[in-house]
Structure formats: C-alpha cells, structure tokens
Amino acid sequence: MLNKNATAGDDSFRDRIATVDAKGKRKWVYAHKTRGKLFNIRTWVSWFFFALFFALPFIEFKGRPLFLFNIPDAKFILFGKVFWPQDFFIFGLFMVTGIVFIILFTAAFGRLFCGWVCPQTIFMEMLFRKIEFAIEGDAPAQKMLDKSPWTGKKIRIKALKHFVFFAVAFIISNFFLSYFIGMKTLLAIITEPASQHIGGLLGIILFAGTFYGVYAYFREQACTVVCPYGRLQGVLLDRNSMIVAYDYKRGEPRGKFKKQKTADVETGDCIDCFQCVKVCPTGIDIRNGTQMECVGCTSCIDACDKMMDATGRPKGLIRYASENGIAERKKLQYTGRMKFYTILLIVLTGVLTMLLISRKDVDGTIIRAGGMLYQERGKDSVSNLYNIKMINKTVTDIAISLKLENTPGRIIEAEGHDIIVKKEGQGTGSFFIVLPKNIIKDRKTKLSVGVYEADKKITTLNTTFMGPANR
Numbered sequence: 041m042l043n044k045n046a047t048a049g050d051d052s053f054r055d056r057i058a059t060v061d062a063k064g065k066r067k068w069v070y071a072h073k074t075r076g077k078l079f080n081i082r083t084w085v086s087w088f089f090f091a092l093f094f095a096l097p098f099i100e101f102k103g104r105p106l107f108l109f110n111i112p113d114a115k116f117i118l119f120g121k122v123f124w125p126q127d128f129f130i131f132g133l134f135m136v137t138g139i140v141f142i143i144l145f146t147a148a149f150g151r152l153f154c155g156w157v158c159p160q161t162i163f164m165e166m167l168f169r170k171i172e173f174a175i176e177g178d179a180p181a182q183k184m185l186d187k188s189p190w191t192g193k194k195i196r197i198k199a200l201k202h203f204v205f206f207a208v209a210f211i212i213s214n215f216f217l218s219y220f221i222g223m224k225t226l227l228a229i230i231t232e233p234a235s236q237h238i239g240g241l242l243g244i245i246l247f248a249g250t251f252y253g254v255y256a257y258f259r260e261q262a263c264t265v266v267c268p269y270g271r272l273q274g275v276l277l278d279r280n281s282m283i284v285a286y287d288y289k290r291g292e293p294r295g296k297f298k299k300q301k302t303a304d305v306e307t308g309d310c311i312d313c314f315q316c317v318k319v320c321p322t323g324i325d326i327r328n329g330t331q332m333e334c335v336g337c338t339s340c341i342d343a344c345d346k347m348m349d350a351t352g353r354p355k356g357l358i359r360y361a362s363e364n365g366i367a368e369r370k371k372l373q374y375t376g377r378m379k380f381y382t383i384l385l386i387v388l389t390g391v392l393t394m395l396l397i398s399r400k401d402v403d404g405t406i407i408r409a410g411g412m413l414y415q416e417r418g419k420d421s422v423s424n425l426y427n428i429k430m431i432n433k434t435v436t437d438i439a440i441s442l443k444l445e446n447t448p449g450r451i452i453e454a455e456g457h458d459i460i461v462k463k464e465g466q467g468t469g470s471f472f473i474v475l476p477k478n479i480i481k482d483r484k485t486k487l488s489v490g491v492y493e494a495d496k497k498i499t500t501l502n503t504t505f506m507g508p509a510n511r
Contacts, residue, residue, distance in 0.1 A: 057333055058264075058333050059261065059322065067323065069259070069260055069322065070180075070182050071318070071319060071323075071339075072179045072343075073179075073319075074339040074343065075342060076345060078342050079339065082156060082337070083166065085156055085157065085162075086167075089157060089159070090162075090167075094215055097226075098223055101119065101120030104117055104120050104122065105117055105120075106120055108220070110220060111220065115464075118134075121396070121399070121433075122433045122464060124431065130392070130396065133388065133395065137385065137388040137389060140385050141385055142269070146269075146273060146281070147276055147278065147375075148378050149281070149282045150284075151270070151336035154269065154336055156336075161337060163212070164260075168205060168208070168255040168256075172201060175204065176197060185198075202256060205252055205256045209249075209255065209256075210244070210248040212248075213244055213250075214226060216247055216251075217240075217247055225240070229241060260323070264333045270333070271332065273332070274332060280364055280373050281362055283330055283362065284334060284360060285326075285330070285358070285359065285361040285362070285363070286310075286316075286358050286366075287358070287361070287366055288308075288327070289366060291308040291327070292308045292310065293306075293308055294307065295308070295310075295311065296312060297311040309354075309357050310327070310357060311351060313347050316340035316344050317340075318343070319339040319342070320339060321337060322335060326340045340358050341358050344357050344358040400433075402430065402431070402434065402491070403431050404431060404499070405429050406426050406427070406428050406489055406503040407426065407429075408426055408503065408504070409424075409425040409426060409427055412424075414506050414507045421476055422475055422477055422508065423474045424472065425454075425470065426503065428459065428469050430461045430468070431465075432463060432464065434463060437460060438493050439458040439459070440467075441458050441491075442491060442492070443489070443490045443492060444487065445487075445489065445500060447479070447488070448476055449473060451471055451472070451473055451474075453470075453471045454470035455470070475507065480508065482509055483507070483508075484504045484505065485506075486502065486504055487504065487505050488501070488502055489502075489503060
C-alpha cells in the first residue's frame, strides 16, 4: 500500500532498503526506546517465550526430551515421540502443514509472527536492545558515544557492552545447542574434561560467535536481507491482509502541531513529528506504506498513539488495518482465498493427526530369506525361512516372541530364543514358519505374524508363505 499523498509521488525509497544509503553503505539504526500498551503486551509475550526457551530442554516425557532435533543421528523427538528416518514421511507432512499454515497466517495477519513471537525479534528487541539501553543509554546517547573520540570512558562502556553481549550469546548458544544434542549431553560437555568433548565445545563456541555477531552487528539485516519470510510477504499479502498501516486518509496533508489551527490551512492529524520513524528497529517510515522491511513490531503504533494523546487527537492514526480498510473504510474480511487455505490446513492437520495416532512405537518387517525355496519337513509339513527386522522407539529394551495369527502351524526361532531389541535401536533375527501341507491351497499363502512382549501383543506383521499348490 503506497501512500501517494505522503510521498508526493516519489517512491524511490523502494529501490533500496532503508538501512542502506545511495552509495550502498549501511546506515546504522539507532532505535529509540518504545513505551506503550502494545509494547507492554509484547514484553509479557517475550517473557513467556524466554521461559519456554530456557525451560523446554529440561523437560522430559517418558524418559525422553520433549523436543530434540538430532540431525547427525537422524533422530527427531516431538512431544516425547521419536521420529526415525522411517518416519520422515510424517515429518515431511508436518513441514508441508507448517508451510500452509504460514501462507494462511500471512495472508490473513501479515507479519504478526515476526513482530510478536519471532526469536530474532524477541532476542534483539526484548533482550539485547534493552541491555544496550542500560549500558549506553537511549538512541541519542548511543549516537553521541559512537561519534565521540576513543577515550577511557568510551572504551570501558563499549567493552562492557560487548562482554555482556557475548556472555548472553554464550548462554543462549548452550541452550540452543541442547535442542540438537540434548541437555544431558550438553551438561556432560560442560562438566567433563574438555579433551573428551572437543567437537561439542567447538560447536558451542561457533554458535556463541554466530549469536553474538547477529545481535551485536548484523541485527535488523537478518530480517531485511537474510530471512526469506520477509521476501515472501510481498507475494502472500493482498489488500485484505492485516498489516501495520498508516491512515493517510486521516493523516494527510501533514502539518506541524499548533495549539490553534488557522482557518486558511487544513491539515491532517499527522504532525510530522517522526516519532514513528525514530522507534522503528528497521529504520523505515511507515507513512510511505507497506514495505518489505516492516516486521510488524507495533513500535510505531505506540509512538504515534502517545503523540496523538499529547496533542488531543484520537488514537489509531497508525494501527492494525488492511489496505482496503484504509482506502475504502472496509473492515477486515475473511476472503475466499483464506477459506481455501483453512480447509486445506484442516485436511492436512487431520491426516497428520491420524498418522501420529496410528504410529507404532515398535514396528518391523518380515521378509522371506532370499534365494531359498520351501523345505519339506517330513511327509505332512512345509517350512520357509524368514528374516525379521524390528525397530524399538521406546526407552527400554524388549524381548519379542512371534506367534502365527489365525493359521495352523508353528514358528521356530533359528537362534532358539527371543529376539532382543535394544531401546531406541534395532534388532534382527531369523525364524522358520512351518505349515501343514493340507492347508496350503496356493503357491503363495498370506500370513499374519503376531509380535509379543511376554503375553502382550505389540503389533502384527504380514508376509507370504511359499509352498506347493494343493488344489
């Protein structure tokens, strides 16, 4: 949504991002402190996020971490359930469902996620930015400090800030790494001799350096340059999407605030105070309209509402609205596209839920031994040799036995004992199925084999039996 009145027909600002000048040099953003109702709510949301982020690695369910994304071992744990490479189709469907949700959510609510719950925004604005304010002061003080010559005081302030930044980044990196290797492994790396965990320590240092670099230097560039979601919003948004918008119908033409308005000059409610620009963490002027750099953090809303209160004007000059809501005074609508995405999302979520419910903690396959025909056992029986491979996704070792289901015959384990399947591991074995000749009617007979732990049936596996046709 381009505000033509505000830009006077000049939309050259769209040719480059707000934090880069005409020569391609980066313009450092000195965001002012934000105060207001929405900022207070965002603060509570950020505390909830911090509590989750730092607490989840310690939470276990049935002896497992609640979440674990062990990429090297191809082992993923979601809500205490283990997903192995054999379950990747479920994980893939989960990712597809997530993408559809992002499309639907963005089409309806714009970059609400970015401004309120994105880890990059929360860590930057609610943690590192506040640390910077506490050490260096507000934006004007930071700007003066950066322009001042290097003195002992400046060195102490800068050294303190970057030391705290790295210390916080180091703590975050430890917890972040715990989502990939588990808290128990992380504690072992921390408490045991460094020589035993060189790789783990290097990983922590690498993560710490990355977090420090992002929040000390890269900052908003992560949102405006790197993050693909910001680029996608131009495709996903339409005129009915909810965005942080400036009401140019009400605000234009702009004019400086005067206690008494003159009769010959009519101005809008925007007093051109630039407070909305000063608090923006990505350095944009929201009055120019929807821009890729806007993360929907609502800082401009709080700043503008404060100025409207101070000048006796109604709040909401900058607010959550849609393009049609501003241009045509229409309310936010639930469009046909949103309805289609919702139906698609419900279907995918239903399929994913069914797969998760029906997923077995112990599963396996039975395959006839390759290159072997059936064997005659005396005058009245025939046997086939089979190989079985079991996967145990539980946290305890299990010993399994096999029984034929609804078919006369018997199973003889080749090893002469139950098959042991290690916890979160695999087990293999071989066995014979022996059937009476008189029940074999076809060349191939379908069989069901029950897998038991003691007297408890775990699952049923299907296979075929090859024998002489008896018609």
